[in-house]
Amino acid sequence: MDPNIISIIVGVIALIVGVIVGKLIFAKNTQKQIEEARQQAEKLISDAQTSSETLKKEKILEAKEKFVQLKAEYDKDVLERNRRLGDIETRVKQKEQGINQKMDLLDRQSKENDAIKENLNRQIDVVNQKRTELEKHQEEHIRRLEKIAALTADEAKAQLIESLKHEAQTQALALQQEIIDDARGKANKEARKIIIQSIQRTAAEQAIENSITVFNLESDEIKGQIIGREGRNIRAIEAATGVDLIVDDTPEAIVLSSFDPLRREIARLSLQRLVADGRIHPARIEEIVDKTRKQIEEQVMEIGERTVIELGIHGLHKELVRIVGKMRFRSSYGQNLLMHSREVANLCAIMASELGMNPKLAKRAGLLHDIGKVPDEETELSHALLGMKLAEKYGENPAVVNAIGAHHDEVEMQYVIAPVIQACDAISGARPGARREIMQQYLQRIKDLENLAMTYPGVEKAYAIQAGRELRVIVEADKVTDGDSDKLSFEIAQKIQTEMTYPGQIKVTVIREKRAVNVAR
Secondary structure, eight states, rough: OOOOHHHHHHHHHHHHHHHHHHHHTTTOHHHHHHHHHHHHHHHHHHHHHHHHHHHHHEEEEHOOOOOOOHHHHHHHHHHHHHHHHHHHHHHHHHHHHHHHHHHHHHHHHHHHHHHHHHHHHHHHHHHHHHHHHHHHHHHHHHHHHHHHOOOOHHHHHHHHHHHOOOHHHHHHHHHHHHHHHHHHHHHHHHHHHHHHHHHHHHOOOOOOOOEEEEEESSSSHHHHHHHHGHHHHHHHHHHHHOEEOOOOTTTTEEEEESSSSSHHHHHHHHHHHHHHOOSSSSSHHHHHHHHHHHHHHHHHHHHHHHHHHTTTOOOOEEEEEHHHHHGOEEEEEEHHHHHHHHHHHHHHHHHHHHTTTHHHHHHHHHHHHTTSSOOOOOOSSSSHHHHHHHHTTTTTTTTHHHHHHHHHHHSSOOSTTTHHHHHHHHHHHHSSTTOOHHHHHHHHHHHHHHHHTTTTTTTTEEEEETTTTTEEEEEEEOOOHHHHHHHHHHHHHHHHHHHHHOOSEEEEEEEEOOOOOOOOO
């Protein structure tokens, strides 16, 4: 401890003792008390001096120990720094040695490169001399060839390029055809397996729809009641239902004619009620037709609801459910539209499952793909685009909307599910017995196929066989080579695919035959 502090402490203690002594004097205590106080004061002073000395010694010892400790740490730090500096110096020296070695190596390489460069320059001079001599010989050779062949170099080059061009085109076409056949074979093998499994697991119906309905009567007397006085009843029925009634000599039968099956069904049920009621007059006819139309609307809704429930489709808008029900009374090429859509939906679900896609979404798109064929109002849009607009209007999934619009390639396919819908629609429409085809349209398609093939040069005859599923093309052997036959078959197939509409697929076979005929007499 600082001696000044000790002196201050001693002074304070002495002051305290003095105060005490003074108080004892002023208190007029006895001499004995004064003596005792003095003794106590001296004792206190002595104790204070002793404690201060002890404290001072302790502080000095602590300061020495702290100094020794700090010095040891400093010495240790200095040693560590010296060691690091030594390591750094060693590494620097090693790097200097490495740099010096590299510099020496670079110097040697530079000298070697200079020697190589001089050698190369001499070789280049020799090559240039030989090139000049070669060019002279080549010019002389070209002049001799031009003189022998009577062709200039440019003309010969053009002929060579043209020859190589034709050869390259032939080889490219053969390679392209080989790649296409290989890819088609591998793809068809897997696709055929999936398609066959899908078709085998789906029940199918035959085409039975037509444009007339025969209404049977109990007797021919009822025909007169249906016709009415001066034909007013039959006119009222036709005006109310939009169906033509044909009353001829057919016994106990009236023919209902209309391209709209829904109207024919309304007319049939209305006639059935009128005949059962017996009261047939214009007012009653209008009343019965209105009631029947409402009943049919309810039946349409019920058919739509039952269809979506059976297919396991949920969350379909009520208007779309009604359109699905209306498809029951529509037909396409003699194929019932609702049955066709159900078949496509089941095929799509099976095929999507085989391909690892969402079967519920595929089934939904398959059911709705032809909703544009049953519009409430006439429109100039195709059924695919109209169906796409309806599906978008009623909040369907974008993948379903795109699949509906793209199933006849009228819009671009943007989702993987779209080609599945297109394939399943083709399967349902192309299988035997699914659709009726008008004879005139069938003959026209056959004729178009043959005419398309005849437009190519070298084609002698063309025959569409197997109901238009195969086109056989006979070419003139003198005008068409074997390589051209492959090219012609490929080009005809591509043109049919881009320009014609047909169910299923068409096989194109090109036949090239050389016959040598002589007669021995």
